[in-house]
Every structure is written in structure tokens, then in C-alpha cells.
Amino acid sequence: MPLWLEVLIKSVILLFVVVTSFAYAMLAERKILGWMQLRPGPNRVGPWGLLQPAADAAKLILKEDLMPETADPLLYKLAPFISLLTAFGVYAIIPFGASASGQTWAIGNVNAGILLILAIGSLGVYGICLGGWASGSKYPLLGSVRSTAQMISYELAMSLSFVGVLVLAGTTSLDGIVNAQARWWFVLPQFVGCIIYVITAVAETNRAPFDLVEAETELVAGFHTEYSGLRFGLFFIAEYVNMLTVSCIATLLFFGGWNAPLHLTFIPGVAWFVIKVVCFMFFYMWLRATLPRLRYDRLMAFGWKVLLPLATLNLVVTAVVVAYTG
Amino acid sequence: MIAFWVLAAILIASAVWTIAAKKPVYSVVALLLNFATLAVLYVTLSAEFLAVIQIIVYSGAILVLFVFVIALLGSGVAPFPTGPNRLPKIWLPAGIFTLAAFGFLIYAVSTVKMAAAPATGAVGNADVFGSVADFGKALFTVQLLPFEATGLVLMVAVIGVITLGGEQMSDAEAQQSRMRADRAVREAILREGKG
Amino acid sequence: MASRKHLYNPGAILKGLSITFGFMFRKRPTIEYPSRKKQHSPRFHGLHELRRYADGKERCIGCELCSSVCPANAITVIGAENSPDDRRSPGERYAARYEIDELRCIFCGMCEEACPTDAIVLTPRFEMADYRRGSFIYDKDRLLVPPDAGVGMPPDDRPGGIPGDLGRVAEIKSTTDIDSGYGATWRGEILKNQHEGLAILKNPEADK
Ligand code: SF4
Numbered sequence: 001m002p003l004w005l006e007v008l009i010k011s012v013i014l015l016f017v018v019v020t021s022f023a024y025a026m027l028a029e030r031k032i033l034g035w036m037q038l039r040p041g042p043n044r045v046g047p048w049g050l051l052q053p054a055a056d057a058a059k060l061i062l063k064e065d066l067m068p069e070t071a072d073p074l075l076y077k078l079a080p081f082i083s084l085l086t087a088f089g090v091y092a093i094i095p096f097g098a099s100a101s102g103q104t105w106a107i108g109n110v111n112a113g114i115l116l117i118l119a120i121g122s123l124g125v126y127g128i129c130l131g132g133w134a135s136g137s138k139y140p141l142l143g144s145v146r147s148t149a150q151m152i153s154y155e156l157a158m159s160l161s162f163v164g165v166l167v168l169a170g171t172t173s174l175d176g177i178v179n180a181q182a183r184w185w186f187v188l189p190q191f192v193g194c195i196i197y198v199i200t201a202v203a204e205t206n207r208a209p210f211d212l213v214e215a216e217t218e219l220v221a222g223f224h225t226e227y228s229g230l231r232f233g234l235f236f237i238a239e240y241v242n243m244l245t246v247s248c249i250a251t252l253l254f255f256g257g258w259n260a261p262l263h264l265t266f267i268p269g270v271a272w273f274v275i276k277v278v279c280f281m282f283f284y285m286w287l288r289a290t291l292p293r294l295r296y297d298r299l300m301a302f303g304w305k306v307l308l309p310l311a312t313l314n315l316v317v318t319a320v321v322v323a324y325t326g
Numbered sequence: 327m328i329a330f331w332v333l334a335a336i337l338i339a340s341a342v343w344t345i346a347a348k349k350p351v352y353s354v355v356a357l358l359l360n361f362a363t364l365a366v367l368y369v370t371l372s373a374e375f376l377a378v379i380q381i382i383v384y385s386g387a388i389l390v391l392f393v394f395v396i397a398l399l400g401s402g403v404a405p406f407p408t409g410p411n412r413l414p415k416i417w418l419p420a421g422i423f424t425l426a427a428f429g430f431l432i433y434a435v436s437t438v439k440m441a442a443a444p445a446t447g448a449v450g451n452a453d454v455f456g457s458v459a460d461f462g463k464a465l466f467t468v469q470l471l472p473f474e475a476t477g478l479v480l481m482v483a484v485i486g487v488i489t490l491g492g493e494q495m496s497d498a499e500a501q502q503s504r505m506r507a508d509r510a511v512r513e514a515i516l517r518e519g520k521g
Numbered sequence: 522m523a524s525r526k527h528l529y530n531p532g533a534i535l536k537g538l539s540i541t542f543g544f545m546f547r548k549r550p551t552i553e554y555p556s557r558k559k560q561h562s563p564r565f566h567g568l569h570e571l572r573r574y575a576d577g578k579e580r581c582i583g584c585e586l587c588s589s590v591c592p593a594n595a596i597t598v599i600g601a602e603n604s605p606d607d608r609r610s611p612g613e614r615y616a617a618r619y620e621i622d623e624l625r626c627i628f629c630g631m632c633e634e635a636c637p638t639d640a641i642v643l644t645p646r647f648e649m650a651d652y653r654r655g656s657f658i659y660d661k662d663r664l665l666v667p668p669d670a671g672v673g674m675p676p677d678d679r680p681g682g683i684p685g686d687l688g689r690v691a692e693i694k695s696t697t698d699i700d701s702g703y704g705a706t707w708r709g710e711i712l713k714n715q716h717e718g719l720a721i722l723k724n725p726e727a728d729k
């Protein structure tokens with residue numbers, strides 16, 4: 001099989017998997033939020049509301065695609081695609097499991113994998129800030145300015161929390177990191193790093209309690225206030241796919257990827273991977289149902305004055321310990 | 327080779343777009359395209375670490391700050407006043423200078439002997455030219471001095487920024503100085519009354 | 522500083538998380554409305570209904586007491602004399618036109634209190650949503666119960682007669698069968714009558 005065909009087939013399968021999991025992540029979020037607020041959640045379309053995502057998709061596609069007169073047409077139309085592209089692009093290198101012979105299940109296996117994920121992830125902010133700017137109205141602009149500041153502030157702490165793991169694993173390739181966790185998951189030696197990563201990941205995906213980019217109570221809907229129909233849907237997909245991505249990364253870096261805990265190896269690695277990712281997704285929804293939104297200055301202060309020093313300290317301690325123990 | 331020419335064309339086109347765009351945001355988008363293309367070019371030169379860092383640092387951080395500033399300024403506002411059009415006066419000397427510089431560059435590239443290309447493995451493998459490990463080793467052994475010197479320069483820049491922009495008092499200090507000023511004013515008024 | 526204490530207090534966050542987690546397994550009080558409906562008390566103040574006696578005569582004697590007591594000026598009554606060969610009500614007069622603007626009505630129930638013959642009552646029906654403002658002006662066609670749905674003893678035939686069951690409102694309050702839920706709304710009939718109602722609105726003379 002030629003390489004391009006192999007990559008194409010893998011990509012199509014992966015695209016299907018990711019889009020389906022987006023759809024059901026969305027449904028799960030609405031259900032779980034509902035349960036936590038003593039509501040049943042969507043349950044009208046299909047049994048237990050299982051066909052709700054299809055209904056939503058049909059609705060979004062059929063809706064009118066509006067554009068404000070003051071908008072910048074090119075960037076306004078381009079922005080959702082930038083968001084979507086960066087959100088899906090990461091999956092080109094995320095490994096989901098390994099066969100018995102050590103072959104990883106991923107579209108591409110890059111040596112600098114973790115850095116590449118950071119790189120693609122850092123481009124995601126363009127969709128948000130260009131979309132907000134191009135809408136030509138004030139709430140989206142405020143949302144996008146906030147998102148820019150927030151993303152830059154939290155990306156630093158996030159990258160630093162990665163480095164601790166890299167020092168322990170001694171490699172930047174994702175399957176190398178997972179293999180290094182065969183004995184211990186890195187959540188144990190890198191507990192602080194893991195906490196920092198989980199917090200910054202919430203901020204990077206703009207989800208509650210760090211969803212100042214959308215902040216319904218102040219900014220209507222933040223950066224996507226003016227978007228409607230399918231373009232709004234694309235932003236929506238990007239948000240959930242990003243959530244899925246950060247869950248995958250947390251699993252890969254801190255929770256052993258497809259390594260089975262307690263030698264429960266009769267369950268295949270991919271299943272373990274999925275279980276861990278689902279747990280993370282649940283955690284994010286749970287957070288959203290629990291915590292109120294931070295005030296903007298507190299968000300900044302928390303990022304710069306707490307997370308960043310903590311992440312630096314964590315890195316220094318890790319480096320010293322690794323240097324002395326070998 | 328085809329890849330190189332295509333990339334080079336995109337690079338130059340996006341660079342021209344950057345300086346020719348009417349709206350500053352389009353300049354940023356063009357620059358983003360430029361940086362991304364440059365990263366791809368690095369990959370074709372088997373410098374994968376450099377490519378990734380190029381995106382993380384330039385596209386992901388610095389350019390985002392540009393967008394931030396431009397979004398704050400608003401699309402209609404020029405960041406600084408533009409003077410009269412000076413192109414008629416300077417196009418000749420500027421053109422000559424540019425051509426000379428290009429000529430020198432081409433001459434230099436064509437005559438200077440290149441070192442033999444280092445042994446490379448497949449891009450993406452650990453421990454080959456351009457990989458993270460290779461880069462790290464170079465940075466902390468052979469290139470240590472330039473690396474530290476760059477760090478020093480950046481540190482100087484940071485300190486400069488703080489001294490220029492960060493003349494800030496704490497709340498208590500500010501209140502004290504306000505009170506001092508108030509008292510001075512009151513005393514001056516009293517003295518006037520006496521005198 | 523209280524807020525900072527909470528922001529940097531993982532204990533508080535964990536407590537919050539445990540509370541929301543616990544809520545996931547609580548019994549949900551949701552009544553899934555269109556398929557399951559809440560049982561209102563029989564005294565619920567909903568859509569009005571003009572009632573009849575068991576023999577099919579209208580209770581309303583066109584006295585306009587309801588109309589004058591209504592705080593929202595929602596009721597219009599135009600009375601007319603009964604003629605001996607076509608007695609609509611046991612009294613001298615009956616309501617030739619009777620209209621309630623349900624959009625003005627505040628469902629206070631004063632009309633029900635004021636009516637000397639218990640003719641106008643508020644039923645527990647509440648599903649009145651419609652697409653046009655005009656449809657909320659309910660006339661006799663839509664307010665009056667069907668001829669065979671009357672209750673109560675008719676009074677003596679003497680002029681100004683007092684109904685035999687006056688005061689026993691609870692008993693005759695509504696013809697709606699509470700136990701079968703409110704699925705049996707008058708919606709179907711209301712829709713049927715809507716065209717006529719609108720026609721009358723446009724041309725009030727036609728109603729004479
Ligand atoms: S319920 Fe009150 S507001 Fe409504 S018609 Fe009767 S008296 Fe008027």
C-alpha cells in the first residue's frame with residue numbers, strides 16, 4: 001500500500017471517529033450538566049436523546065448564514081476554518097494505542113510530537129481572535145482580545161508542565177513518553193505538573209470556569225456572537241474537539257496512555273486509552289457544572305502569579321532530581 | 327526541488343502581502359502564512375525542531391501579540407501617523423541599494439564553499455541532524471557562548487522594558503504621595519492667607 | 522480577601538465538586554410537560570367557561586356584574602331580553618354577546634366571585650397559546666359549554682329566579698374531569714370555532 005493511501009485511509013477513519021465522539025461528547029455534556037442541575041437533559045430525539053446530535057447538525061446546516069454589514073468578509077468566513085483545522089490537525093500525530101509488536105496506532109509518528117502538538121494548538125487562537133475581530137462588533141472584539149491574552153498567559157505554564165514530563169521520559173515523541181510510563185504513570189512523580197496541566201488545559205480550551213472568551217453574562221456569546229448556522233457550528237465543533245485533544249494529551253503525558261493499570265492487560269490498550277479520555281471529558285463537564293467563572297483580573301493573576309512560578313519550580317525540582325538520581 | 331520553489335514563491339508573495347496590505351490585520355495574516363511556510367521549509371531542510379519552534383514562538387506567541395495590539399487599536403486607526411509619500415524621492419537610491427545587496431548575496435552564496443552536509447537520517451528520527459536531541463546538544467556544547475549571549479541580550483531588553491514602562495507605586499505609596507501633595511497644597515493656601 | 526481564600530482553596534473546590542456529583546443521582550423533579558401534565562388543583566384559575574343548567578339553559582343572565590367588577594376590563598357583556606318562545610336562560614335576560622379578552626385577563630377570579638348565578642367560572646385549563654392576538658378574544662361560541670354539559674338544578678321559572686344550587690360552587694365548579702388529566706381540553710372545539718370567532722371580530726354586525 002502506498003504511503004499516501006495508507007495516510008488517507010487512516011485520516012478518514014480518524015475523522016469519522018473524532019466527529020462522532022464530538023457529537024456524543026456534546027450530548028453527554030448536556031446530559032451530565034442536566035443531571036447535575038436536576039434536569040433530565042435532552043431526551044426527545046430518539047431513545048434517551050441519542051439522535052440529538054443528528055438533529056442539531058441538521059438544524060445548524062439549515063439555518064441562515066448571517067454576516068454583519070460591518071464585518072470583514074474574508075476573515076469572517078475564514079476564521080471558523082482556522083479553528084477547525086488546528087483542532088483536527090493535532091490528531092495527525094496523536095497515538096491511540098500500540099499493537100503487540102510495538103507498532104503505534106497513529107497517522108504519523110513524529111519525533112518532536114509533543115512540541116508539534118503545542119505548535120498546532122498555539123495556532124488555534126487565531127480562529128478565535130480573527131473571528132472576533134472580523135465580526136466588526138464590540139462583544140466579539142472584547143471576547144477575542146480576552147482570548148488572546150488568556151491563551152498566551154496560560155500557554156507558558158502549560159508548556160512548562162510538559163517539560164517536566166519530557167525530562168522524566170527523556171524523549172519528545174509521544175509513544176516514547178507512553179512507553180516510559182510502563183511502570184509508573186507520570187501523574188505520580190509529576191503530580192504538580194499534572195494539576196497545572198489540567199488547569200491550563202481548561203483555560204486553553206476556553207471552558208468554564210475560564211470561559212471568559214464567551215462569558216455569556218457579559219459578552220453575549222463572546223467571539224462567536226455574530227456567527228450563525230454552519231459557521232457557528234464549526235466553532236462549536238472546534239471547541240469540543242479541542243477538549244478531546246487536551247484529554248488525549250493528559251492521558252498520554254500523565255496517565256500512561258494505553259498502558260493498563262494494575263496489569264489488567266486483558267482489556268486492550270485502546271480501550272484503556274478511551275476510558276481514560278472519557279474520564280477526563282467527564283471531569284471537564286463536571287468542572288463546568290460546579291465552578292463559577294473567574295473575574296478577568298483574577299484569571300490573569302492566577303496564571304502569571306501562581307501557575308507560572310509553580311510550573312517553573314516544578315521543572316527545576318524535577319530537573320535536579322533527575323540529574324542526581326540519573 | 328519543486329517543493330522548494332513553491333515554498334519560496336509563497337514566502338515571497340506573503341512577505342510582499344505583509345507590507346502591501348491595507349488593513350493591519352491582513353498584514354498579520356500574511357505574516358502568519360509566511361511563518362508557516364518558513365516552518366515547512368525548515369522541515370524540508372530536515373530541521374524539524376527549528377520548524378516546530380518557529381511555529382510555537384513566532385506564530386503562536388509573538389504574532390498573537392500583534393493581533394492583540396491591532397485588535398485593541400481598531401481597524402481604522404493607524405498605529406502611528408504616516409508622513410507624506412516619500413517614494414518619488416527615494417525609489418532610485420533604495421532600488422540601487424536593494425539590487426546591490428541582492429547581488430552581493432548571490433555572489434556570496436555562489437562562491438563561498440559550503441561545509442559538507444552532515445549525515446542525515448530520515449526526518450523525524452531521534453538523534454539525526456535537526457532533531458531535538460541534536461539541537462539540544464549543539465545549544466549546550468558548541469554553541470553555548472552565542473546561546474548565553476543571546477539570553478543576556480534578551481534579559482537586558484526585559485529589564486529595559488520594566489524600567490521604561492513599569493514605574494509603578496504600590497497602593498499604599500500612591501496614597502501616601504497623594505496625601506503629601508494634598509498637605510502641601512493646604513499649607514500653601516494657609517501661607518498665602520497669612521502673608 | 523474572602524474571594525482569594527476561596528480561589529486558592531482546593532478544599533472548597535473539592536467540596537463543590539462533591540456536591541454537584543451527588544446531585545447527579547438525585548431524583549429529578551422535572552415533569553416532562555407535553556407528555557405528562559401537572560395536576561392542578563380544581564380551584565386553579567385558568568381559562569373561563571360559561572356554564573349551563575342541567576336542562577341546557579344558560580346560567581348567565583346578562584347582569585354585567587362580572588364585567589363591572591373585572592379589574593382588567595377584560596369582559597364585555599351585552600344583555601338582551603329573553604323572548605317567551607326562545608328562552609336562553611331562566612331569567613328575564615340573557616347575554617347576547619359575551620366576550621373575554623384573555624390577554625387582558627389577569628385570572629384573578631373576581632368575575633367568578635361576582636356572578637350571582639355561578640355562570641362564569643375559571644377552569645384549570647391553561648393551554649391557550651395561539652398565533653394571533655385576535656384569537657385570544659373568547660366569545661360565547663368558545664366559552665359556553667356544550668348543551669349537554671350543564672349541571673345543577675334550574676331555578677323556578679319565575680323572573681329573576683335564584684338557582685337551586687347557589688353557593689355550592691365547588692361541586693359545580695367545572696365540568697372538566699380532573700382525574701383524566703387535562704388532556705380533554707376544549708382545544709379542538711376552540712380551533713373549530715376560531716374561524717367563526719374571527720369572522721365576528723371583523724364584522725360585529727353579523728353576530729346579532
Ligand atoms: S379573572 Fe379577573 S381579570 Fe379575568 S376576566 Fe375575571 S375578573 Fe376579569
Ligand code: SF4
Pocket residue numbers: 580581582583584585586587588598616635636637638639640641
Ligand atoms: S356571567 Fe354572571 S355576572 Fe356576568 S353577566 Fe352573566 S350572570 Fe352576570
